[in-house]
Amino acid sequence: MSAGLGVILGQTKNLFSYNTKSLLLRYVQTSENVNPKKYTASILLPQTKFPSRISGKKRVDMDKYLLEILKDITIRSKIIRGQRVHFIPGWDCHGLPIEMKALISLKESAMNLTSVEIRQKAQKYANEAISQQRDVFMSWGIMADWKESGCYFTHHTSYVINQLRQFITLYEKGLVNRDFKPVYWSPSSRTALAESELEYNEQHVSKSATIRLLLDVLPPALVSLKGHPVYALTWTTTPWTLVANEAIAFAEDVKYCVAEDSEMNFYIVAENLLNKIQEKIGILKPSITITGTELRGGRYLQPITGLSSPFVPGSHVTTAKGTGLVHIAPGHGMDDFLIGLANKLPVLSLVDENGCYTADAGPDLVGLNVLNEGGEAILNKIQSNVVHTENYQHSYPYDWRTKEPVIVKASKQWFINTSALKQQALDSLQNVSVYPVCNSASSTNSLTQQVKMRPYWCISRQRVWGTPIPVLYYRDTGDIITNRDWNERLCHLMQKYGLDCWWELPIEKLAGKKLLRELEVDASELERGQDILDIWFDSGISWSTVLPDGKADLYLEGIDQFTGWFQSSLLTSIALQGAAPYKSLFAHGFAVDDKGHKMSKSLGNVIDPEEVTQGGEDLKKKPAYGVDTLRWWVASHGTQHSLVPVTEKLLKGSAESVQKLRLIFRFLLGALHPYPCDTPIEPEYHYLDKYLLHQLYHYDKRIETLYSNYEYHNACRVIIHFVANTVSALYCHLIKDRLYCNSINSSHRAGAVDVISEILAVLTRSLAPILPHLAEEVWLHHPDNLASVPLFHSAHNLPKDWDQPSIAKVIENALDIKAAITKLATINTWELAATITLNPAQYSIVMALQQDESSTTSQLCELFQLSAITLIAKDGIEDAVIDLKPIEKSLCARCYRYPEPQPGKLCARCDDIISHLST
Structure with a gap:
């Protein structure tokens, strides 16, 4: 017997609890003289190999199995709607954190390293970190071409050469200059810092x-x-x-x-x-x-x-x-x-x-x-x-x-003249959409204020792990020497000898005979610059390397990037191409612990994502929640708040939500089990079926809007609400009789199965951007997916004629009356008959579900789950008047819906089905 049976047959308020014995118990209660087991084979119970639960090592193994066919939330939500998305992952590989990490184990011996030796150790550390991070991102199902050729890295030669060329363009435009100005200075790091590199x-x-x-x-x-x-x-x-x-x-x-x-x-x-x-x-x-x-x-x-x-x-x-x-x-x-x-x-x-x-x-x-x-x-x-x-x-x-604390001190640094760019940058932001919509006003204001208040941008740093600022200086005066021709020579040298050539080659080789001849100087009179470019310039120029047209549909990062990447990308793009490099921005929050403290290794309050997905050494204490639980937590909590708590309670809640969805999908898959039938069946749709398609149509539109606006937290809320209420508690519960007890060749049953197939198709696709593993696992178990085609290789369009407000009006009026019946009933409603008096307006609407004044087989009986209904129209009343009375006969021992014609006998429908089976 299917473990998913209870969600349909059980009259329980807990929509996700399952009682596999409920049907048989009701058979026994029907008649002491009837053995219900002899009818079990005739009941069309849900059947599927889709597991009701996956935990521990099986969860980890399934995640690995599904890895090759998965995509990422934002990108996946676009692709599943038929859009073409080009996503190139990138790594900001330069900067002091990597340089420090590479040298920290060397301690005092690091003081004796040359610039090139420091760079080599930093590069080794960066490459190892990239490899590890790439494996983790792949395990989370993020869509990308993860081969090295499909990614960009700011420490690769091609990226650095592009930076050098963009720098010289800014220099020629007069937007970059060297000056003596105050900057944030870190004595502990011995370098200038940007505002975004500070914490207060x-x-x-x-x-x-x-x-x-x-x-x-x-x-x-x-x-x-x-x-x-x-x-x-x-x-x-x-x-x-x-x-x-x-x-x-x-x-x-x-x-x-x-x-x-x-x-x-x-x-x-x-x-x-x-x-x-x-x-x-x-x-x-x-x-x-x-x-x-x-x-x-x-x-x-x-x-x-x-x-x-x-x-x-x-x-x-x-x-x-x-x-x-x-x-x-x-x-x-x-x-x-x-x-x-x-x-x-x-x-x-x-x-x-x-x-x-x-x-x-x-x-x-x-x-x-x-x-x-x-x-x-x-x-x-x-x-x-x-x-x-x-x-x-x-x-x-x-x-x-x-x-450690910093100071402000004036020093010779390289600056971008932001004053010349501010107004155009502010104007361009008028055409940039900021998401999530709930935070767009404050986020937009934050970015505009940052741009307005920024007096200048210091783009030089006093380290070696980065892109060198391509300038030479006169030793005696400190005057600057650089131009486009010489810059191109430097690019050629880097392509030929590698990026370390800036520190390795003698000054005469770097300068070249042509430049020395033009300057009429000896190489000994010159020196190379010792500064590297700010990592925010490093990352801020990425649009010019990665984007073919210099403009992205979306930049997505944390809220701190309004002072970092969002701003540096905007300013460099305004300076070089006169427009913003993005059409829209998406800013998510920061992960904190249950006390609101930022995750920190020194505080010991870090929750490792890999431990969340794969579990700890002891899986009983640290269970493997799986990738989908982590992604559900991200989608549910990461977009509407600036501080996003990561706690065991929230992770367990996310796991429970995923499990609830899994159980519903298990039932839907089971309901699609292809029982053998000799002849094709033309589905016949009840009003309830059409109502569900109407609801499904509007649900799909709502989900599409939420994904388009990057409101993933609201998408999670809508998904759970729709699945739990409209699908499970309403539709699946009310079609149980048709689904289980009608004959295999019933057109009414075929209509319900057809709608369930549509529900499964729409729900799986709506869920796939957030829970890709669950969605793909569901699709692999779909009875129609005989070739195991990935979900994203299949298309599904919803016809406009599903949108039927007139159908919705009928069902929703009927559901209002059903709610009143539920309050009045003290026993199983199938054991009741009702006389319902309505005002003429209500009567004319509800009669669409029951053509005759009295009926025992109408769609209204199915909807209200009553054995018999008599409808009466009466003027002068506002609300329905309901009179419930117990039926005089026992219910059928097979279907537990229709009264038996005489003790120990089946109802006419069930008797006909059993008779055909016996022949």
């Missing part, structure tokens, strides 16, 4: 200081205080930057108070911050109130050098904290630098690549680490200026690889 530590503690700076020139609004000491109060969390102070910035529209202390010193502070300042330095008596603009013309004495420095306006100055006045060090702050440019201030950087003061900072500071003893040394040096210090916990940028 909310528990960072700085020693903040409130500093008083004596005015040597009073602004006109404060001339009445001439002869009195007047100080500007400024507050900083980076006292070490005071060595490079060049100005004090004020907010033009803020009211400032000049207040007097007990020693007749006057302090300038934002009026609304006066009370907080008094808590730190004591009572201050307000004397004069001025606006920020009235501070123009004032000057103060720089605390380290004693030189006179100006007050300048600053749009970034606020009164949210501090004093309302901000000390400006153009060499150590992005906003400070812009203010410095506007006011022609010097840009000093007195910090080396290790984060220590250089000799130019003074003999008492040289060599001190600015984040540690350097800050303390400054405060001691200007002790008379320090009026208050405190430990201040705040958000501070850290190097995301080393987990």
Whole structure:
């Protein structure tokens, strides 16, 4: 007997529980004098070899077996709708994380390696990681040509050469230049970093200081205080930057108070911050109130050098904290630098690549680490200026690889002029769709704000594992040497000798005779550049290598890529081809643990995807959930939230959802079992059958829309709801009698089987993008799939005439009445007869299911599961009036639907079937 029987025969609220004995038990209850076993062979029970459950090693083996015919969610959802998709996997292979991983085991010996040796170890590490990752991606059923020729790699020669050519184009356009500007600098990594390579530590503690700076020139609004000491109060969390102070910035529209202390010193502070300042330095008596603009013309004495420095306006100055006045060090702050440019201030950087003061900072500071003893040394040096210090916990940028704090310092770097690209980039985003739709507004705003706020883009890094910036320099002046002809020579050298030739070949070989002749210099007068390109430039230029027309339909990545790949791709594409490289963006969330913490090996809270799919060493403790469970979790939770929890509870829930779907598919496959029949049968469709096709038609349209909008979480919700309610609880439950108890050659049964075949075809395809293994496994067990053709090699179109609102109106009105009957019934409804009084409007609709006023065989009886129904029309009533009465006879011992004509006898239908079988 089929294990799927109970979902149809069992009158249970748990749609997915199975009771294989339910039918036989009901036979026994029908008549004590009848042996129901003799009718078992005549019941057309579902039959299939599709297993009800796969677990442990069998689950892993099945995943491997199905691997060769599987695709990926987004791509699969397009392909199954008949679209052609070209997906090329790629790996960003350069960058500090790989370089560090390659060297970490070498420890101190890594310091003695040459640049080429470091590159070779990094390349070996990258290639090994690629091989491992590729195997995992393939095991997850992601569609691609996984051969090396079908992928792209940013460390391959062809990719690097394309980068060099794109760089020189940007250089010729004047969009790339070398300049002395502040950048995020990681002393622990000894390289510049991009904003996207930072993570902010909310528990960072700085020693903040409130500093008083004596005015040597009073602004006109404060001339009445001439002869009195007047100080500007400024507050900083980076006292070490005071060595490079060049100005004090004020907010033009803020009211400032000049207040007097007990020693007749006057302090300038934002009026609304006066009370907080008094808590730190004591009572201050307000004397004069001025606006920020009235501070123009004032000057103060720089605390380290004693030189006179100006007050300048600053749009970034606020009164949210501090004093309302901000000390400006153009060499150590992005906003400070812009203010410095506007006011022609010097840009000093007195910090080396290790984060220590250089000799130019003074003999008492040289060599001190600015984040540690350097800050303390400054405060001691200007002790008379320090009026208050405190430990201040705040958000501070850290190097995301080393987990150490960074600093901002000016240095010679290569930059892309984003100011020249911003407006065109912002305009192009107007034509870019952002998904999921539920997050599109905030995501689009995030990207536009990032582009608007970015002052410049530093594209140089001080490492060796990457693409070299193709420039030479004069040794004595540092002036730049590069052009397209020489760049092409370099590309040719790399094709001939390999990418390491930049570090291996002598300078005369790199430069070439032609360039040396044009420059009229000896090779000894030149040196090669030591910088590599930022990995975001590396990946951001991928559109120019991978996309034939330079534009993709979709870029899909995590939400962090609004500051990374999405943005770098946009800016490089605007610069080089004047348009965005994508038509749409899809951003998914980040996996976190059940406490909302980001997955981290150091925290020990990482859930290994491979362990989820294949299980742990002990499969009882760490079961093999299979690839489909992992994919269901991704689809259900990965698109609507920025933080996506990965917990055992959610994984078990995903496994349960997949298992529920498996059991329903098992029943549907079993119902299609091809019982032998001598003659072809023309299906006859009931209203319920047509209603299901109507529902299936709209379900398919809904699923197509959700996939088109990348709303995978909603697709999961709709699939589960439709399968559990419309398919299982409604249709499959109501056709059980036709399916099991009608004869093999029944046209009514053939109609139900035909609809089940359509249900299976549509459901399998709707599920395939998310659960490819289950979908393919179902298709391999389909009775019509005799040649084991993969699902994606088959097509299925839904006819428009399935859409029948008039049919839906009839069934839905009837279902409303059925719900009322269910509430009233206290016994099996097949043992009841009903008299139902309706208003004329309802009566005219429901009569489509029962042509006669009274019937025992109508479609309405099947729908309501009543042995007999009498319909009466009556004016003046709104809701149906239902009168239920038990039937006087027992139910048929074979079908348990129709009353038996006399004790121990079968109903007319069953008697006819048994009679034909016996002959």
